[in-house]
Amino acid sequence: xxxxxxxxxxxxxxxxxxxxxxxxxxxxxxxxxxxxxxxxxxxxxxxxxxxxxxxxxxxxxxxxxxxxxxxxxxxxxxxxxxxxxxxxxxxxxxxxxxxxxxxxxxxxxxxxxxxxxxxxxxxxxxxxxxxxxxxxxxxxxxxxxxxxxxxxxxxxxxxxxxxxxxxxxxxxxxxxxxxxxxxxxxxxxxxxxxxxxxxxxxxxxxxxxxxxxxxxxxxxxxxxxxxxxxxxxxxxxxxxxxxxxxxxxxxxxxxxxxxxxxxxxxxxxxxxxxxxxxxxxxxxxxxxxxxxxxxxxxxxx
Amino acid sequence: xxxxxxxxxxxxxxxxxxxxxxxxxxxxxxxxxxxxxxxxxxxxxxxxxxxxxxxxxxxxxxxxxxxxxxxxxxxxxxxxxxxxxxxxxxxxxxxxxxxxxxxxxxxxxxxxxxxxxxxxxxxxxxxxxxxxxxxxxxxxxxxxxxxxxxxxxxxxxxxxxxxxxxxxxxxxxxxxxxxxxxxxxxxxxxxxxxxxxxxxxxxxxxxxxxxxxxxxxxxxxxxxxxxxxxxxxxxxxxxxxxxxxxxxxxxxxxxxxxxxxxxxxxxxxxxxxxxxxxxxxxxxxxxxxxxxxxxxxxxxxxxxxxxxxxxxxxxxxxxxxxxxxxxxxxxxxxxxxxxxxxxxxxxxxxx
Numbered sequence: 001x002x003x004x005x006x007x008x009x010x011x012x013x014x015x016x017x018x019x020x021x022x023x024x025x026x027x028x029x030x031x032x033x034x035x036x037x038x039x040x041x042x043x044x045x046x047x048x049x050x051x052x053x054x055x056x057x058x059x060x061x062x063x064x065x066x067x068x069x070x071x072x073x074x075x076x077x078x079x080x081x082x083x084x085x086x087x088x089x090x091x092x093x094x095x096x097x098x099x100x101x102x103x104x105x106x107x108x109x110x111x112x113x114x115x116x117x118x119x120x121x122x123x124x125x126x127x128x129x130x131x132x133x134x135x136x137x138x139x140x141x142x143x144x145x146x147x148x149x150x151x152x153x154x155x156x157x158x159x160x161x162x163x164x165x166x167x168x169x170x171x172x173x174x175x176x177x178x179x180x181x182x183x184x185x186x187x188x189x190x191x192x193x194x195x196x197x198x199x200x201x202x203x204x205x206x207x208x209x210x211x212x213x214x215x216x217x218x219x220x221x222x223x224x225x226x227x228x229x230x231x232x233x234x235x236x237x238x239x240x241x242x243x244x245x246x247x248x249x250x251x252x253x254x255x256x257x258x259x260x261x262x263x264x265x266x267x268x269x270x271x272x273x274x275x276x277x278x279x280x281x282x283x284x285x286x287x288x289x290x291x292x293x294x295x296x297x298x299x300x301x
Numbered sequence: 302x303x304x305x306x307x308x309x310x311x312x313x314x315x316x317x318x319x320x321x322x323x324x325x326x327x328x329x330x331x332x333x334x335x336x337x338x339x340x341x342x343x344x345x346x347x348x349x350x351x352x353x354x355x356x357x358x359x360x361x362x363x364x365x366x367x368x369x370x371x372x373x374x375x376x377x378x379x380x381x382x383x384x385x386x387x388x389x390x391x392x393x394x395x396x397x398x399x400x401x402x403x404x405x406x407x408x409x410x411x412x413x414x415x416x417x418x419x420x421x422x423x424x425x426x427x428x429x430x431x432x433x434x435x436x437x438x439x440x441x442x443x444x445x446x447x448x449x450x451x452x453x454x455x456x457x458x459x460x461x462x463x464x465x466x467x468x469x470x471x472x473x474x475x476x477x478x479x480x481x482x483x484x485x486x487x488x489x490x491x492x493x494x495x496x497x498x499x500x501x502x503x504x505x506x507x508x509x510x511x512x513x514x515x516x517x518x519x520x521x522x523x524x525x526x527x528x529x530x531x532x533x534x535x536x537x538x539x540x541x542x543x544x545x546x547x548x549x550x551x552x553x554x555x556x557x558x559x560x561x562x563x564x565x566x567x568x569x570x571x572x573x574x575x576x577x578x579x580x581x582x583x584x585x586x587x588x589x590x591x592x593x594x595x596x597x598x599x600x601x602x603x604x605x606x607x608x609x610x611x612x613x614x615x616x617x618x619x620x621x622x623x624x625x626x627x628x629x630x631x632x633x634x635x636x637x638x639x640x641x642x643x644x645x646x647x648x649x650x651x652x
Contacts, residue, residue, distance in 0.1 A: 168442040172358040173548035197583065198576055200346050200438040200555070201353070224353065226378040286591050287442070287550050 006119040011235030025058035038066030044079025047103035132249035144238035148215035149289035162269035324614040325600035329446035336409030337522035372397040402429030424539035439579035443590035445546035481633035487609035536563040
């Protein structure tokens with residue numbers, strides 16, 4: 001990965017997933033990462049590889065003092081610096097040269113999401129204060145670039161919002177707005193209705209704002225009176241072997257007039273699909289995703 | 302989160318590369334017209350509550366105030382996070398007019414809005430009032446120019462719509478093409494053509510063949526077309542076929558087919574054939590559209606039957622090139638009565 005990529009912040013976990021009890025294994029592309037919370041509750045991220053004998057640190061444990069300990073020979077590391085702090089049985093001679101450390105990554109936590117940048121000196125992202133109560137994690141066997149392209153072209157292949165049918169019709173095509181790629185898609189409630197290709201008006205739209213590089217997307221479902229029915233953030237991260245790991249959080253709007261909008265308030269109305277209809281994906285026409293390519297190319301130029 | 306778009310007026314008119322100014326490798330995705338009236342909604346679809354439309358992603362909210370249609374850039378409930386665009390002259394309200402049973406919104410410089418630029422539709426009552434079964438909405442997920450090119454190329458109908466309008470068999474066929482800087486007209490005359498199944502079943506035509514005269518008349522800038530068929534034996538079927546570019550690759554078609562002069566069954570059924578025909582067209586134009594998004598060195602092939610489509614491509618490119626240079630003037634009148642051009646039997650459509 002280039003340095004430019006290394007300073008990107010990837011949402012690799014939800015806050016609930018990172019604990020002080022058990023290390024969490026995630027990855028950004030081919031880079032394995034271990035995460036945990038130290039004694040102060042701060043999330044730490046190191047390369048998931050013990051510099052001693054290359055064992056995954058995520059197979060180890062978290063010590064009471066917040067260090068992570070390799071499960072193979074018990075070497076311990078401080079998450080704040082990555083420095084080796086202890087080798088079992090060395091008793092009093094626990095001073096190690098600076099070279100004795102695990103690779104450390106930058107971490108930022110906010111809004112119930114944990115972001116990691118591979119460059120420890122990456123400029124921290126803007127803090128996110130609002131916490132969306134519903135959340136989940138999904139892994140799909142589709143690489144991240146194609147996943148984001150499908151999100152632009154037909155979000156219905158990837159997302160399941162209770163009672164919502166994403167139509168192919170747009171109120172606004174993908175365009176750049178304040179550094180984000182924004183589009184608005186017309187949606188219908190799933191019930192007996194006039195087919196979308198013959199409908200004069202649609203009751204709801206899905207407004208999406210995506211980071212042009214990471215593809216992290218804020219989705220707002222709103223009705224024709226501009227009531228926000230549901231807000232979500234969807235973070236697709238490239239993982240090993242072409243897998244995409246998706247973390248998401250969601251919040252239901254306070255004002256939801258109508259039967260179907262009210263139904264969103266019960267149970268789990270938002271889901272990121274773990275499996276994708278490959279036959280439908282294969283024949284999905286590239287449209288918004290091409291605009292995305294053009295917009296990214298223009299931004300790069 | 303910002304609610305809507307702010308698109309400067311210039312952004313809707315990308316400059317077509319000069320090297321691509323050729324009909325066989327055109328990029329319709331890049332052709333956007335300015336200073337035109339677009340039929341945004343059937344008049345009956347606009348009431349006191351705002352309905353939303355868009356032209357090239359630019360939002361249009363339509364509703365009535367004291368019975369009069371208005372077109373606004375912002376929804377009344379919207380917290381505007383951007384100033385009103387040049388398309389409304391900073392007022393937030395677009396020029397709007399109502400005629401032929403449609404609410405028309407102006408897209409372009411609001412000071413240039415003039416009823417003289419409204420397309421002539423002599424077979425529709427100027428004050429509207431067609432029965433509901435003669436109007437409807439269909440949508441295409443393709444660029445609007447592709448949808449219009451599909452329409453003006455009637456030879457596709459013999460294959461794609463054979464189960465509705467009949468197969469390709471006829472004793473003779475001729476195609477004539479006429480144009481101005483703002484319109485293109487195609488007249489197809491067939492003698493002894495297989496009777497359209499829809500007429501066989503719903504108009505009770507028993508003869509095996511019929512003579513037909515079909516006219517497609519496109520108003521380039523407004524992306525609107527008249528499709529007028531005269532069938533003998535058979536009926537006169539004039540269709541208003543607007544292709545509003547909601548985005549560069551999504552098209553909205555609020556059609557009106559005036560079958561007032563046809564028999565009871567045909568009068569009611571034929572307008573609804575649009576639902577079937579549009580899906581058949583969409584099955585081709587939808588996969589076509591992504592292939593016309595970017596320039597390519599591979600040129601389309603064509604035959605002599607494509608003369609009208611070729612002319613349409615050429616005229617659209619000419620108009621876009623003029624607009625790219627800042628020339629938005631109408632060199633030909635689009636609101637003058639086009640009855641003679643389309644060969645309308647005026648006695649059937651007196652308003």
